Amino acid sequence: MTDLTDLVERCKAGDGLAFREVFRNHRADVARLVLRMTGRPGDLEDLVQEVFLQVYRSIKDFRGQSRFSTWLYRLTVNVVLMQRRAARSRPVLQGATDDAFGADQRDLPDDQLARTRRVAAFYRLLDRMSDKKRTAFVLHELEGLSPSEVAKVVGAPVLTVRTRLFYARRELLEMLRDEPALEFVARELREEQRPGESSEPLTEGEST
Amino acid sequence: MSVRLWNPRKGVERRPEERALDRLILELRDEPSPKLDWERMETQLLREPRPEPTSGAPSFWSRLRLPAAGLVAIAAVATIVMARKPVSLPEKPTAKLSHAPLNGDQLALGTRLTSGNQALVVDHPGRARWTLDPHATAVITNAGEFLTVKLESGALSATVVPNPKPETFAVEVEGTRVAVHGTAFRVERAGEHVQVEVSEGTVAVEPSGTHSAPAFLLRRNSRGMFALDGRTGSVEGNASAVVTDGDGRQSHRTLAKAAVASRPHSSAPAAQPAKPEVSAEPAAQAQPLPAQPSISDIEKGVSSAVEIMNRCFHDQTRTTGNRVSASTALTLSVAGDGSIQSATFAPPLAPGVEDCAVSGLRTLTFTHSTEGVTFTRVLELSR
Numbered sequence: 001m002t003d004l005t006d007l008v009e010r011c012k013a014g015d016g017l018a019f020r021e022v023f024r025n026h027r028a029d030v031a032r033l034v035l036r037m038t039g040r041p042g043d044l045e046d047l048v049q050e051v052f053l054q055v056y057r058s059i060k061d062f063r064g065q066s067r068f069s070t071w072l073y074r075l076t077v078n079v080v081l082m083q084r085r086a087a088r089s090r091p092v093l094q095g096a097t098d099d100a101f102g103a104d105q106r107d108l109p110d111d112q113l114a115r116t117r118r119v120a121a122f123y124r125l126l127d128r129m130s131d132k133k134r135t136a137f138v139l140h141e142l143e144g145l146s147p148s149e150v151a152k153v154v155g156a157p158v159l160t161v162r163t164r165l166f167y168a169r170r171e172l173l174e175m176l177r178d179e180p181a182l183e184f185v186a187r188e189l190r191e192e193q194r195p196g197e198s199s200e201p202l203t204e205g206e207s208t
Numbered sequence: 209m210s211v212r213l214w215n216p217r218k219g220v221e222r223r224p225e226e227r228a229l230d231r232l233i234l235e236l237r238d239e240p241s242p243k244l245d246w247e248r249m250e251t252q253l254l255r256e257p258r259p260e261p262t263s264g265a266p267s268f269w270s271r272l273r274l275p276a277a278g279l280v281a282i283a284a285v286a287t288i289v290m291a292r293k294p295v296s297l298p299e300k301p302t303a304k305l306s307h308a309p310l311n312g313d314q315l316a317l318g319t320r321l322t323s324g325n326q327a328l329v330v331d332h333p334g335r336a337r338w339t340l341d342p343h344a345t346a347v348i349t350n351a352g353e354f355l356t357v358k359l360e361s362g363a364l365s366a367t368v369v370p371n372p373k374p375e376t377f378a379v380e381v382e383g384t385r386v387a388v389h390g391t392a393f394r395v396e397r398a399g400e401h402v403q404v405e406v407s408e409g410t411v412a413v414e415p416s417g418t419h420s421a422p423a424f425l426l427r428r429n430s431r432g433m434f435a436l437d438g439r440t441g442s443v444e445g446n447a448s449a450v451v452t453d454g455d456g457r458q459s460h461r462t463l464a465k466a467a468v469a470s471r472p473h474s475s476a477p478a479a480q481p482a483k484p485e486v487s488a489e490p491a492a493q494a495q496p497l498p499a500q501p502s503i504s505d506i507e508k509g510v511s512s513a514v515e516i517m518n519r520c521f522h523d524q525t526r527t528t529g530n531r532v533s534a535s536t537a538l539t540l541s542v543a544g545d546g547s548i549q550s551a552t553f554a555p556p557l558a559p560g561v562e563d564c565a566v567s568g569l570r571t572l573t574f575t576h577s578t579e580g581v582t583f584t585r586v587l588e589l590s591r
Contacts (some may be wrong), residue, residue, distance in 0.1 A: 016254060016310060023250060028241045035242050045244050052253055119239060122232050141233050173225050185228040 004068055011059045022059075023052050029069075030076050036138045037080040039123025051079045066152055073139065073153045081131050121182050125175045133168035136161050141169075254322060312336070317351045323362070336377045336388075338366035341396075349380065356380060363396035363403075370409070384438030385416040393426075401503075402438075405431040415439050424584065433503075442506060442583035500581040501542065501574045509574050510585050513538060516572075520564035521557070521589040533590035541582045546574040557589075 010018030027048065034047045054075055062071050126134050132154070139150045140161075147165065151158040176182050310321075312332040321328055321340060328340040336355060340346055344362020348355075357364065358380045368377045368388045378387040379395045381402045386395050391409025395402065404413055406426045413424040415438035426432055430445025501509075517538065525532050536557055541549040551569045553562060574581075 017314060020250060020254060023253060024246075027244075027246060027249075031244060032241045036236070041242060044242055045249065048244065049249055049253065052249075056253075115235065118232060119236060122236060142237055144237075169229070172229055176225055176228060182228070182232060185231060 005064070008059065008062060008064075008068060011056070012062075019056055022055065026072060027052070030072065033073065033076050033138070033143060034080055036126075036142050037077065037135065038084070039120075039127055043083065047079060047083060050083075051076050054079055070149065070152050073143075073145070074155075077135055077139075077153060081135070084131065118182060118185070121179050125172055125179060125182070128175060129168060129171060132156075133164045133171065136164040137168040137172075140165055251320065251322060309337075312338075312348075312355070313351075315348050315351060317348060319351075320345065320347045320360075334369060335371070336366055336368040338364050338377075340364050350378075354378070359395055359397055361397055363394060365392070365394040367392045368409070380416050382436035383416050384434055384436055385412075385414050387412045387414070398433075400436055402434045402436060402441075403431065404434065413438060413441065439586045440510075440584060442500070442581050444500070444579065444581070497544075497576055497578045499579045500577050501546070505575050506581065506583055509540070509542070509572055510583070512572055513540065513569055513585070514587060516568035517565050517587055517589060520561050520568060522591050524558065524560040524564050525591045531590060533588065535586065535588050537584050537586050539582065539584040540569065540572075542574045542577075542580045544577050544580045546576050548572055549580070 007018050007021055011022055030051050031044060031048050034051065035041060035044055038044070038047065055072070058075065062068065126137070129137070135154055136150055139145045139153060140147060145153065147161045148158050150165075151161045154161065156164075176185075309329040309331045312330040315321075315330070321330065322345045323340045323342050325342050327342055328344075329337065330340070331337045332355060338357065341363040344364060345360040346362075346364060347358045347360060349358045350356035354376055356378045364379065366377060366379070366388065368391055376388070378385055380386070381395060381397050384402045386393070386402070386404055388409070388411055391406060391411055393404060393406045393409070393411050395404050402413075404411060404426060406428060408428055410428075411426045413426065413432060413434055424432055424434070424441060424443055426443060426445070430443060432441050432443035434441030521534065534557060537554045539550075539552045539554070541551075543549045548569055551566055553565075556562065557565070
């Protein structure tokens, strides 16, 4: 933590090496979050670069009141949402998501190919959700942040975040039926489940 | 970013659709982090000029921050929408645009530094301080006791603290090595040449990776233009060629352009007027003379000199069927009127070869210039 604090202070002082260190330490996390938020590998590089440009510009405003990771999550989410808003006013190339994920699919084994398609299909579903619900869903379900942490990132009450998570999940369940690449997963599970048999003997409560 | 993953499989009993969703979530979580060209991105990020993050007194521009916020947002969106790769930083008021000096001792071996619109200063406390000109790139190729910087493009200036150990700081440009003996100097990569200017102390210019090849020694207020292999070049001002023999001993041959050697490889060049005399030219040549002959003119002269040297070596060397070869650095001083003022050979050649060569070289003429030029070419002669 001390190292990170020192690094941030050096960044604030304009130390290029410290900025490079921050970039190297966090670039993979930022890239992963950006991809999960957008589902478009084609936009990834530009957005990650934009995030770190924003980091450099804004790091002087980071006062340590939240964790650096939370601050970085917030900044990344804002960059992605800004890009999405801008993208809405532009014509969209249909199938761009699939193309991006399927660029090198020819030599993939069948199961891996199927998985790649499922991932692409799932991103398509996420793309249909509202920004707020998708952000909450990605941060909580995929990035593993608690609802209170998500609340800090998006600047909303925890209860609001929980509500968004609930509706996000419900929307996704409905959308699953319309997505052929994903619906079969549920069908498989139905077939696996014998009549009168419980799906899973579970005891722990859901964290949300 | 710390990640604490909730396991969606652990929960209340779920319908198949919910379990399918959980399975997909797990699948997505397991996806590996995307791989990007991090090195290129890092280079682009560090190359671009960035405004100083620390804010000082409110400036005119900062007072305009709020009204300009909308414009900045539009510009940022436009940057994302239009600029694509590489994303460039928007222009900012220049008052705060300056790179803080980097501590060179903390830079790892292989670090590539690229300046943006501003110069980049690297400080090695107590040893050297060098400044990368705007839009220049350099790589640290030796970060130990002996600092070496490879200049890939642009120019750098350096001030090196005098040290009893020789050559504690060097700049390499392609095959040219500019080694420093406690000095202030500037190196610039200019296309296929390396330009070196020395304002204090002494600098040795030589081919990289070898200390046995002849070098140029440039002293205070001298400058030189050298080929990228560091073997040839022309110097101006107080400079000399250094030849290291097999035992490491060095001999210096003065190259001062104003000097005139009565004979080649004279150890005590005769003094001459510092400025070559420029005679009044006919009205047809009203155009001002160049300071030095052009590079192409010098190269033509070099070609002729090489031809003369080869011929003399061939004619004046006796063999008994074996192959004989010799290597020497020929330094020619050309006066402003285009005539050859001196020719030196380091190391010396056989007297017969030298006499023949001097006779031939004296017939060479170059275009007129105000200052003349001195240049050296390493020759490999064989018969």
